[in-house]
Amino acid sequence: MGAPVHGLTAKTQTSLEEVKRNTKRHRRHLLGNSISRYYFLFSILALCLVLGLVIVFIGKTALLLFTRISPQDFFFSFNWTPEEEAFGAAAFIVNTLSLTALTLVIAVPISVGMAVLCAEIAPNWLKSFIRPVLDLLVGIPSIVYGYLGLTVLLPFLRRVSGEGLGDGLLAAALVLALMVLPTICRISDDAIVAVPRKYRDAAYALGSTRLQVIMRIVLPAASRGIISAVILGMTRAVGETMAVVMVIGNTPQLAKSLFAPTSVLTSNIVMQISNVEFDSTWNYSLHMMAFLLLLISFVLILIIRLLGRKRRDA
Amino acid sequence: MNGFTRTRHTARAQRRNKLATIGFYTLGVLVMLLIFWLLFTILSKGLPSLRLDFLLKQPEEIDPGGGIGPVLFNSFYILFISLLISVPIGIGAGIYMAEYAPDNAFTGALRICVESLSSVPSIVFGLLGLAIFAEYFGVGLTILGGGVSLALLNLPMLARVTEEAVRAVPGEIREAGYALGMTKFHVIRKVVVPVALPAIVTGVCLVAGRAFGESAVIILTAGLSTSGEMWDFNLFSPGETLAVHLWYVQSEAIVEDARQIADKSAAVLVFVVLLINFMFRFPLWLGNRRRGR
The missing domain is CATH 1.20.5 (Single alpha-helices involved in coiled-coils or other helix-helix interfaces)
Incomplete structure (x- = not known):
């Protein structure tokens, strides 16, 4: 019990x-x-x-720079000779802008074309081949792009153009175009895939060919996404340093031709920052250049946000 | 004229369509060829002549035959430090944005912060590291400075990949957890993170690969020299990495075989980055295959 x-x-x-x-x-x-x-x-x-x-x-x-020199001297003077206390950064600003523009002129048609191929034309097995391969391109370090530019692209450009050196805006833009290609391509790809299927069906029902559907329906409908992609590519091109340093020639002057050795904001900072005293006008102006880069990328991000908001409203 | 006859207009449209299709495929083939040619050029120049002692030997200043031992070690060491700092914070931030953030103005501001931070050029992080470590703390160019600055560069990207991965987890799984009376954190720890883990690991690998090849930040914060010892774990010794060494060798070195060293360094660099990208993703991919997804 x-x-x-x-x-x-x-x-x-x-x-x-x-x-x-x-x-x-x-x-x-x-x-x-x-x-x-x-x-x-x-x-x-x-x-x-x-x-x-x-x-x-x-x-x-x-x-602190503007306690030493006036903003006009910095932003509007093309004379950059720090040894003689002349800190005009206009040449670097203009070069950065023209390098970015040239990069986009080369990269945008190719990347959007690849995005169209990936999203609209290629069969599935090809899509699942192209996308990972483009990701490989993202993985290559920028310094390796620069090194390839230096050892492969520059000799090639010298042979083609007959110029003595070959480094300059064109070489830098070609290297940068390859670097921003996967960025622009993948995001445009997503934007094109996101276009509703019924738009395409409606256009095909009217008897459009595939090219007409792509050019008149899909690309306009995806245009905001593609513009966002291009701007993201721009932020990468503006801020890229090491690949540019190795092929642009590093001479502080305004680029008058595609093959003139020149210098942009990023390359000038990295080449000179280690030689300057902390409390010098030179250091301050290099920091001002970095600050400019920061401002440019913030403005670009702001534009992307505005585009995104409008797309959601529509 | 009805819609079924082939007019001159439709014939032209069809011809253009065919040409354009061919054009797109040609573009695709050219770009793919270019990418493979690039990888082939980098790897084929360096890898065949690669010997083990090159990976372990000291770099030489004057004589030919120098290796990349300490710089390769520094690369991994700095990568390790940066991930140690950035992974917990980056993943935490990503989980906050995906799971906790209410839909209000504060969250909007946080989102702008993350996006702005991810657009900041790497050279600016280099200047920040220089300002904090070399000027403010006065420790000069060190491994610690390089690691921390690199961590700051990684943070926004880690937050973004984590957020995307966590958002992709279906809501029903979470609700099942809540229905069993689990707390929010318990659901995140036991349900959401395990489901999102493959995507998070993939993201961390991409970030790690990028960090391994990063050079602009390291040049400004860890310097262009090493302490000269092979296994130097001291956080305050100068920390030239492999990517920086590639830059140094091709621009400033005076050794005869600078070109070969640069070729081999570039090949090792790309090889390791590809390895980082694939090594961790391969088991996940295999697991997915086995589970029949």
Whole structure:
């Protein structure tokens, strides 16, 4: 008789212990739940802090420049001879803009063409081949692009053009075009795939050929996405440093031809920053150039956001 | 004229359509060929003459025959430090944006922050690292400075890939977890993250590959020299990486075989980046295949 009762009490005891353990575990879960929430919030705020650090540290040093020289001297003078206290950055600004423009002129038709091929024309097996291969291109380090530009592209350009050196805007633009190609292509690809199928069906029902559907329906419908892709490519082209440094010639002058050795904002910063004193006008003006790069990329991101918002409204 | 007869107009449209299709395919073939030719050029120039002692030896300043031992080590060491810092924070930030962020103005501001940060040129992060470590703390060009600056560069990309991966997890799975009485964090830890893990790992590999080849940041924060020892774990010694060494060798070195060293370094660099991209993704891909997805 005694054995079952004993067994029963033992069981009740364990279940009481279990309840206690479960309560503890429950508390622990609740605690973990609230702590983790703060941890995740902390992480995202850390990201914002980094952005703040970038703006403050670069901006602080950059603005010191205007205690030494006037903004006109910096932005509108083409004379960059730091040894004689002349800090005109206009040449670098114009070169950066023209290099970006030239890069896009080369890269946009090719990348959008590839995106159309990937999204509209190619059969599935080819799509699943092209997309990973384009990702390979993203993986190659920029310094290797620069090195290839230096050892393969420059000799080739010299032979073709008959110029003595071959480095300059054209070489840099070709290298950059290859680097931004996967960026523009993949995002345009997504934009084209996102165009609703019924648009295409309607156009085919009217008797359009595939080319007509692509040119008159799909590309216009995906245009905002494609423009966003192009602008993202631009941010990459504007900020790229090492690949450009190796093929552009690094001579601080305005690029008067495609083959003149020249210099852009990024390449000038990386070539000169290690030789300057911290408290010098030279250092301040290099920081001002970095700040300009920062501003340019922020403006481009803002444009992408505006485009995205309008697309959602429409 | 009804719609079924072939007029001159439709004939021209069909001809153009065919030409354009051929044109698109030609473009595709050319670009693919270009990419494979590039990879082939890089790897074929360097890999055949690659010997193990080149990977382990000290770089030489004057005599030919130098290796890349310390710089290769520094590359991995700096990559490790940067991932150690950026992965927990980046993944945390991504999870916040996907799981916690309410749909309000504050979240909008956070999103602008992440996007702006991901558009900041790498050279600017280099200047930031220089300002913080060399000027503010006065420790000069160090491995630690390089690792931390690289981590800052990685953060926004990690946050973005994590957010996308977590968003792609179906809502029903989460609801099943909540129905069992799990707390939000428990659902994230036991349900959401395991499901999103393959995509997160892929993203981390892409980021790691990019960080391994990054040079602009490292030149400004870790410098153009090494401490001269092979296994130097000291965080405060100068930390030239392989990517920077490639730049140094082709632009400033005076050794006779600079060209060969540069070729081999470039090949090793690309090889390791491809390896990082594939090594971790391959088991995941295999697992997906086995599960029949």
